[in-house]
Amino acid sequence: MSLIAMRMIIPMIVAAALVCSGAKPVSATMQKTLRFGYLDHPGSALFLIAAAKEYFREEGLQVELIRYSESARGLSALETGVIDVGAFTTSDSLRAIADGKGFRIIAGGGTQLSANPLTELDDALQAETDSRGIIVLIPPSWPNAEKGTIIQLTAAIIKAYRTQQQSQTRDSKHTAAVHFDPNPDYWRLERIWRSLGLQDSTMKRDFLASHVYEEIYCDALDRMLLGPIDSILQQLFSKAVCTPNCCPASAAKL
Amino acid sequence: MKRIIAAILLLALTASSGIAADLPKLRVGYVPEPAHGLYFLAKEKGYFKEEGVDVELFQFGSAAEGVAAVKAGKLDVGTFGTTAPLLFISKGSEFTFIGGMMIGGQAIIARPERLAELSGKDLKVYKGKKIGLVKLSTGDVIFRGALKKAGIDVKKDLTFVEFGSAAAVVEAVKKGAVDAGLVWPPHFSLAEKNHGLKVAHYISEFYPDYTCCRIFAHTAKVNSEPETYRRFLTALIRAYKFYKTNPEETVQVYTKALKIDEDIVRNETYVKKVADSNPDPLRKGILDFWQHILAAGYIPQDYPIDKHINTAIYKQALDSVIKKEPKDKIYQQMLTFYKKNN
Numbered sequence: 001m002s003l004i005a006m007r008m009i010i011p012m013i014v015a016a017a018l019v020c021s022g023a024k025p026v027s028a029t030m031q032k033t034l035r036f037g038y039l040d041h042p043g044s045a046l047f048l049i050a051a052a053k054e055y056f057r058e059e060g061l062q063v064e065l066i067r068y069s070e071s072a073r074g075l076s077a078l079e080t081g082v083i084d085v086g087a088f089t090t091s092d093s094l095r096a097i098a099d100g101k102g103f104r105i106i107a108g109g110g111t112q113l114s115a116n117p118l119t120e121l122d123d124a125l126q127a128e129t130d131s132r133g134i135i136v137l138i139p140p141s142w143p144n145a146e147k148g149t150i151i152q153l154t155a156a157i158i159k160a161y162r163t164q165q166q167s168q169t170r171d172s173k174h175t176a177a178v179h180f181d182p183n184p185d186y187w188r189l190e191r192i193w194r195s196l197g198l199q200d201s202t203m204k205r206d207f208l209a210s211h212v213y214e215e216i217y218c219d220a221l222d223r224m225l226l227g228p229i230d231s232i233l234q235q236l237f238s239k240a241v242c243t244p245n246c247c248p249a250s251a252a253k254l
Numbered sequence: 255m256k257r258i259i260a261a262i263l264l265l266a267l268t269a270s271s272g273i274a275a276d277l278p279k280l281r282v283g284y285v286p287e288p289a290h291g292l293y294f295l296a297k298e299k300g301y302f303k304e305e306g307v308d309v310e311l312f313q314f315g316s317a318a319e320g321v322a323a324v325k326a327g328k329l330d331v332g333t334f335g336t337t338a339p340l341l342f343i344s345k346g347s348e349f350t351f352i353g354g355m356m357i358g359g360q361a362i363i364a365r366p367e368r369l370a371e372l373s374g375k376d377l378k379v380y381k382g383k384k385i386g387l388v389k390l391s392t393g394d395v396i397f398r399g400a401l402k403k404a405g406i407d408v409k410k411d412l413t414f415v416e417f418g419s420a421a422a423v424v425e426a427v428k429k430g431a432v433d434a435g436l437v438w439p440p441h442f443s444l445a446e447k448n449h450g451l452k453v454a455h456y457i458s459e460f461y462p463d464y465t466c467c468r469i470f471a472h473t474a475k476v477n478s479e480p481e482t483y484r485r486f487l488t489a490l491i492r493a494y495k496f497y498k499t500n501p502e503e504t505v506q507v508y509t510k511a512l513k514i515d516e517d518i519v520r521n522e523t524y525v526k527k528v529a530d531s532n533p534d535p536l537r538k539g540i541l542d543f544w545q546h547i548l549a550a551g552y553i554p555q556d557y558p559i560d561k562h563i564n565t566a567i568y569k570q571a572l573d574s575v576i577k578k579e580p581k582d583k584i585y586q587q588m589l590t591f592y593k594k595n596n
Contacts, residue, residue, distance in 0.1 A: 244317060244389065
């Protein structure tokens with residue numbers, strides 16, 4: 001797909017999502033501004049929806065979106081601290097991780113569907129298609145104490161996904177070309193990692209897993225499931241492989 | 255005067271920590287369930303110290319956080335279900351199972367008016383029903399295994415509704431959003447006590463001696479300090495004997511440690527015996543559990559889990575107590591159980 005065609009798709013997806021649901025007034029405790037770099041790509045639509053619908057603000061976050069035309073430049077900005085969060089192509093991001101950049105993947109974005117009917121039947125073709133999709137990363141410098149902020153960020157992306165899905169059921173002609181999924185999905189990434197031949201013999205067996213922060217996605221989803229039953233969230237939960245919480249937070253709660 | 259008292263206290267603390275400082279230390283993570291009580295007994299009765307290991311206990315509310323703490327080297331031992339360490343191992347974490355803590359414990363609850371319809375000795379009563387559960391919980395995995403053994407197709411014959419917590423499952427059963435729900439102790443006792451729900455079945459009726467919480471540690475640490483872990487397991491074996499022979503004192507120790515209703519602890523531990531605390535690694539049970547996770551499609555590819563199970567250290571610990579008390583019936587039963595399950 002040409003760059004011009006790609007640029008045409010993003011506003012269509014975002015516009016469809018915005019038209020199909022009303023904006024909500026929000027009140028949020030603002031924190032410092034998070035600089036969220038994203039690739040100019042149809043798979044980045046969820047982040048634009050999250051900003052336009054004020055889901056970041058609803059989660060108490062002040063987010064500034066910064067557009068990049070190339071993943072390499074965006075990843076470099078993430079590494080040097082120019083941006084706090086990045087959403088770039090899976091293949092470039094995984095290569096950067098393999099090179100020791102230390103990024104952690106916290107969520108998924110969108111992947112353009114392949115026109116090749118064989119893709120779904122062939123793991124290698126599927127991995128190749130998936131490698132061109134978008135994933136969300138944070139740099140290694142994120143302090144553990146700010147885990148709550150990453151969960152809020154991921155929750156905003158999940159909300160954007162829900163809005164996008166609701167709009168897609170009503171107006172599918174523009175959005176069918178892109179598959180969105182906010183799940184970082186370790187096993188999908190592991191297939192891409194293998195297909196790109198990134199596992200070095202010197203790397204530990206859990207090298208990739210150490211860079212996929214699925215717990216954040218699961219925590220965000222868990223928190224959202226506490227609300228009214230929502231079929232879109234239930235579907236995400238069914239697909240996620242989350243470690244079950246076996247106990248209440250403290251014995252005193254029993 | 256205050257200075258003198260402080261100085262005496264300081265001296266006392268220094269002296270006691272001096273003893274402990276000579277012992278190898280283990281930081282042990284657990285979740286607040288009565289069936290994890292062997293830790294409290296071993297601590298309270300002084301078995302850890304007597305066996306020569308200085309154990310510090312850390313309570314966790316989330317299995318994911320507990321396993322992550324083991325992975326990060328903040329804990330030397332973890333006890334966080336069976337699923338959580340298996341998921342981490344499948345993704346490359348170098349953990350080794352060395353023992354166990356809880357066997358059984360999962361129950362199916364229902365509204366009282368549904369009890370007659372759902373009780374009975376055949377799992378076929380659940381055909382066509384909607385079952386609430388926490389995905390990947392022990393109950394989820396083992397119930398699927400039990401249904402499969404009973405020839406019931408989990409994809410066609412019944413519907414599973416996934417929830418984020420046991421409390422949400424209880425709420426769904428209470429409201430009638432599902433026909434029955436799968437929960438673990440003490441949630442079903444609390445559901446009975448607080449909401450009038452009833453236990454229709456314990457899953458162990460259909461699937462005896464299945465694994466729940468397993469004891470695991472970093473493989474490198476297990477390999478470099480096997481003697482420390484042997485001492486640790488020896489203390490737990492002695493705690494097991496105490497739990498089997500001193501019910502009333504055990505209930506008091508558990509209640510004090512967990513700060514939950516004494517009747518619930520007594521009922522679950524000794525009256526209804528909903529779960530057993532047992533330090534046996536139950537190697538065969540772990541391998542079965544893994545196969546059920548794979549069959550459910552939760553993990554897309556197989557992995558040789560067996561190489562992450564070390565039964566030798568437990569066996570050495572068991573042999574050491576049998577050597578001291580060869581005629582002890584409890585220890586002999588543990589040996590028979592070990593031979594059957596490993």
